[in-house]
Amino acid sequence: MAAKKLCESFSKSFIEEVQRWGCMKQTGVSLRYMMEFGSDPSHRNLLISAQFLHKELPIRIARRAIELESLPYSLSEKPAVLKVRDWYLDSYRDLRSFPEIKDTNDEKDFTQMIKAIKVRHNNVVPMMALGVQQLKKDMDPKIVYEDLDEIDRFLDRFYMSRIGIRMLIGQHVELHNPNPPPHCVGYIHTKMSPLEVARTASEDARAICLREYGSAPNVNIYGDPIFTFPYVPTHLHLMVFELVKNSLRAVQERFMDSDKVAPPIRIIVAGGVEDVTIKVSDEGGGIPRSGLSKIFTYLYSTAKNPMDEDSDLVTANAVTMAGYGYGLPISRLYARYFGGDLQIISMEGYGTDAYLHLSRLGDSQEPLS
Known part of the structure; x- marks a missing residue:
């Protein structure tokens, strides 16, 4: 059914080309490579970067577009998923129809185009969440949820790939910034203080808790x-924000009607030789x-997707990940993207410890699938 829709909207030769590109080998890069390469954003290096993206992005995007075609339980046919697939195919077409990049002017035009692609894909996560919601609504209640781990594995691959695509585009675009903040190479802060990022993320999470409950631990x-160590502050902020927000909510709801003072959330930041670990208890x-x-x-x-069928994309732009319960799985993907991980250890009746491991060496390749 979904394949038919694809054939209806696109020519046979176009579909064959997407399939051919989707089978090509992806090239992973490491945090250290991005940092070393970007530390000299000369015209020559920007040109090399653009030429690399001109070939690499269509491979990654084609791979995801093909996978969106063949999802289990007819997920591919859900209107929200078809919309995401079309965004991917439009971006693939934009990249493939862009001529060879030969000089600085070509590179500037290319940079503007990939900037627009990044914006086009801004709402991919809520839109896919909506697709999963549409699936759950139409699903036979007899289907056992354990059978749906195939969908989880797909979404892990899909969102991990999206993190990589956005990191590569964002890094390239940011290297054009004529006044980069001190110690910053594109998205990467070469002397990032994990303590400082944890503090900001915690303050942001507390502000949301205060707004929702009127008080916050x-x-x-x-x-x-x-x-300090080199890392992407926006990635770390997102992960710590998510963990602290979950902890605040749990403590707030447990002690809301109690006469006891809500115990504080504790964050411990430890720097090892290989890893930086952040524990949220x-x-x-x-x-x-x-x-x-x-x-x-x-x-x-259990949370309601802020982007349900009745809402429009304009309001959905303001949405954080809080709304559709994707915070933890997506945070774990961000951790794994640069060779780290996220573990949750819980003591029922007491509390939860989240361990966020980040690779300090920055030399692990992007996990590509």
Whole structure:
């Protein structure tokens, strides 16, 4: 059915070309490579970067467009998923129809085009979430959720690929910034203080908690304030924000009607030789063991997707990841993208510890699939 839709909208030769490009080998890059290459954003290096993206992006985008065609349980036919597929095919076509990049003028035009592609894909996550919602609504209640781990695995691959595509585009675009902030190479901060990022992310999460509940537990942060390492601050902010927000919510709801003072969230930042680890601990009552396997799935969210069928994309732009329960699985992907990981350890009846491991060496290649 979905394949038919593709044939209706696009020519046979175009579909064959997408399939051919989707089978080509992707080329992963490491944080260290991006940092070293970007530290000299000369015309020559920007030209090399654009030529690399001109070949690499269509491969990555074609691969995802093909996968969007053959999802289980007719997920490919859901209107929201068809919309995402069309965004990917439009971006593929834009990239493939862009002529060879020979000089600085070509490179500038190319940069403007990929900037527009990044904007086109801004709402991919809520739109896919909407597709999953549409699927759940139409699904036979007899289907066992365990059978749906295929969809989880697809979404992990899909969102991981999206992180990579956005990182490559964003990094290239940011290298054009004539006045980069000190110690910044594109998106990468070469002397990032994890303590500082954790503090900002915690303040942002507390502001949301205050807005929702009228009060918020304190967050205490421990670690070396002068310790720094190269990383992408926006990625770290997103992950810590998510973990702290979950902890705040758990503690707030557990102690809301209690006469006890809500215990603080504790964040510990430790720098090792290979890893930087950030531990977020709360006394929010923990998660039962039977529920732990569900926290990294995209299918169990109890929260309402802020972008349901009735809402329009304009309001959805203001949405954070809070709305559709994707925060934890997507945070884990951000951690893994540069060779780290996220683990959740829980004591039911007491609280939860989240361990965010980040690779300090920056030399692991992007995980491509």
